[in-house]
Amino acid sequence: MQPYVLIVEDEDALATLLEYNFTKEGYDVGLAGDGEEALLLAAERTPDIILMDWMLPKLSGVEACRRLRRREETRNTPIIMLTARGDETDRITGLDYGADDYLVKPFSIPELFARTRALLRRSQPSLLEDIIRQGDIEIDVKAFRVKCGDTQVHLGPTEFRLLDHFMRHPGRVFSREQLLDAVWGRDVYVEARTVDVHIGRLRKAIKKTRKVDPIRTVRSAGYAFEIAA
Amino acid sequence: MQPYVLIVEDEDALATLLEYNFTKEGYDVGLAGDGEEALLLAAERTPDIILMDWMLPKLSGVEACRRLRRREETRNTPIIMLTARGDETDRITGLDYGADDYLVKPFSIPELFARTRALLRRSQPSLLEDIIRQGDIEIDVKAFRVKCGDTQVHLGPTEFRLLDHFMRHPGRVFSREQLLDAVWGRDVYVEARTVDVHIGRLRKAIKKTRKVDPIRTVRSAGYAFEIAA
DNA sequence: TAGAAGTGTCACATAACTGTAATACACTTG
DNA sequence: CAAGTGTATTACAGTTATGTGACACTTCTA
Structure with a gap:
């Protein structure tokens, strides 16, 4: 029915902001505060797309990413990395470890929506069909x-x-x-x-x-x- | 009827941002990534207004502008130039070659809307009919x-x-x-x-x-x- | 400032939808 | 064909969502 987006973000303010906006846009939202929780939630219900902070407690975004890629169900789930730093090194590392796109903070919500939609369109077009x-x-x-x-x-x-x-x-x-x-x-x-x-x-x-x-x-x-x- | 805006912009992030916002505002949106594509799209369906990046691959904004002006259907179509540089020279050149207005990046979306509406009001008041x-x-x-x-x-x-x-x-x-x-x-x-x-x-x-x-x-x-x- | 118009809540009536259990039917297998 | 298993259908009682009139309160307007 509605696309299920898993948001992995430890900063509370940003997490609620994202949750609010995505819910309003018609997504089902799951919230995880760190990498481990993200893996658990993703196992419970396979997300249609994942937004993941780069810096996370317990298990970094990159590592979580890698582990998600090892699982059958989430092998092809699109992942968008949210990163505070904007340098090329991070970008490459992120995309190397399996992220499909990345956004540098601070980013605009509409742009995030646009990218989310773009990835969803590629992976699960039917989810966006009206x-x-x-x-x-x-x-x-x-x-x-x-x-x-x-x-x-x-x-x-x-x-x-x-x-x-x-x-x-x-x-x-x-x-x-x-x-x-x-x-x-x-x-x-x-x-x-x-x-x-x-x-x-x-x-x-x-x-x-x-x-x-x-x-x-x-x-x-x-x-x-x-x-x- | 919704106004049809043709957005010519090669930078992906900005293009999606604009598409998102204009669609939400109730416009029909066409996207072109370079000057040539812009000419093609404009020929296919005459836009009510055009937003054009100054710097474009293949065919610069100014050149695309000139060619649009040579065509009967787009002779009077309002064009807004989006430029990264803000100097007077560019402004004059841009307006000389047929742009009706211009905005220096980064610009605010509301301002862009305001100018768009202003130009549309002048060229096709019926589109903004209340x-x-x-x-x-x-x-x-x-x-x-x-x-x-x-x-x-x-x-x-x-x-x-x-x-x-x-x-x-x-x-x-x-x-x-x-x-x-x-x-x-x-x-x-x-x-x-x-x-x-x-x-x-x-x-x-x-x-x-x-x-x-x-x-x-x-x-x-x-x-x-x-x-x- | 009195009267009119508009607003947000509540309470209650009614309509629509749900889940369950009971029963009838269909298919499989020895 | 009889027993056994799985599915279709129906009826129904409980639940939930919506329609509506009343009312107290606020905001205009003359």
Whole structure:
């Protein structure tokens, strides 16, 4: 749904400033105060992008960077380094150790946004799309609308998020647990069977204007979204 | 209609910064990295205004300027030169070769906006028209007037700003928090539910002369303005 | 300065959505 | 085909979000 940005910054004032701005811009924000915490948080939920301070307590930004690159899940996660010094040496070191971009403090928030978007566009274009289309089904995330062909379809919030998630990963099979994580949220306790019910509701809503069901049930595995070929 | 601004700037950071700000301000933005690209883009779609860096690869700003002036479509298009040097010589040369204004880097974004608006007002006043129309609803921002069809509608200040905001972003869903930010102001502490009340008041005022409600409630997300399709 | 207009909150009614459990159905396998 | 396992569907009760009128308070306006 929303891009998840992990902000690793030990300076409190800057951290809250960033958190405020990114939240407002529509990102999910995770905050870590040092390198170790960053690794933990990143393991818990893989970020879509990481902003990392160069100087960090416990584990420097560069080192954290290196370790993130060693992990499968974060190997290709874009990282932007925030550095106080501006000299060429740092730049090269930072980019060498796996950062994708860097910004020298003090930087402007709009510029940070611009770079963030640029990197996200490269790594996960679908996260920035406002309109996602699969076959004749189309959702507009900003407007919260769903269309099947030319007909508007009304969905409840959960069904909307569910469809959104499916359409961003067409063809892939998700277990009920994965769907709960992605659509309901990590720390929500809900029966796995509840997913079935919402899948049913989503199907029913779509069926009104579309004959073929785009959701495939994979017995004993989960569900997948696919437009019939 | 949004004004189309062509930004010609080879320095990436500045280019993204400008793109970001102009887009946010409601302009259509075209980006060119050098003089040649600028000429191509300008030929493709005639800009309403051009921001051009003085120093450019391939084709200097001054030269690009001259060539633009030779073309019929861009003969009267306002051009703002962005220059790093501030000396009188450059200024005169720049203006001689057809720039309408110039700014010395570093400049402030608001000032750039001000000059842009000034030039646009001179060349294409209609683009800055303070009348916004969506379907049969029309508001005159300067005069604080709202019309539904031919009937005047009276709105309180808050409802007016609310409608203004909605009509500038038709179709898009805004959360209560976003609306508070945009309509009430950043540092005003007001209950989120107060938005509901004002939405209600706005609806009631519009309903007097219009049967269909142009404001869509999106449960658990916020409100959106849209003229029924 | 009185009256009008506008503002922000609250309380309550209502509508929309959720999660669960029960039941019916489908598929697999021996 | 019968048992066993997994999924679809339905009904429902609980929960949450929204619509609205009332009201006290502030800010204009004549």
